Amino acid sequence: xxxxxxxxxxxxxxxxxxxxxxxxxxxxxxxxxxxxxxxxxxxxxxxxxxxxxxxxxxxxxxxxxxxxxxxxxxxxxxxxxxxxxxxxxxxxxxxxxxxxxxxxxxxxxxxxxxxxxxxxxxx
Numbered sequence: 001x002x003x004x005x006x007x008x009x010x011x012x013x014x015x016x017x018x019x020x021x022x023x024x025x026x027x028x029x030x031x032x033x034x035x036x037x038x039x040x041x042x043x044x045x046x047x048x049x050x051x052x053x054x055x056x057x058x059x060x061x062x063x064x065x066x067x068x069x070x071x072x073x074x075x076x077x078x079x080x081x082x083x084x085x086x087x088x089x090x091x092x093x094x095x096x097x098x099x100x101x102x103x104x105x106x107x108x109x110x111x112x113x114x115x116x117x118x119x120x121x122x123x
Contacts, residue, residue: 046102061087
């Protein structure tokens with residue numbers, strides 16, 4: 001008798017395994033799915049807000065931490081990501097279209113170093 005799990009057992013989630021291998025850097029949970037990827041010049045964070053009735057967004061960029069707060073009528077959702085690069089010396093641009101929040105972080109460092117925090121009313 002063996003204790004090994006079989007792939008056809010109900011405890012094995014094939015969709016989760018496929019997601020992990022297709023996009024190992026996707027940080028997914030049931031509240032605010034966030035994805036981080038990079039281009040040759042930028043790091044890009046995307047948050048899918050489609051399933052939330054968001055009223056207000058608040059983002060904080062400090063040190064290596066990116067914090068996103070999404071306020072709905074019912075509650076406040078918070079998500080924090082520790083990034084493998086320093087944020088305070090980067091040029092950061094944000095936009096929100098079709099309930100997808102995009103944060104573009106330029107890889108080049110700026111001379112000004114400061115913690116950045118701002119809010120976006122969600123329409």
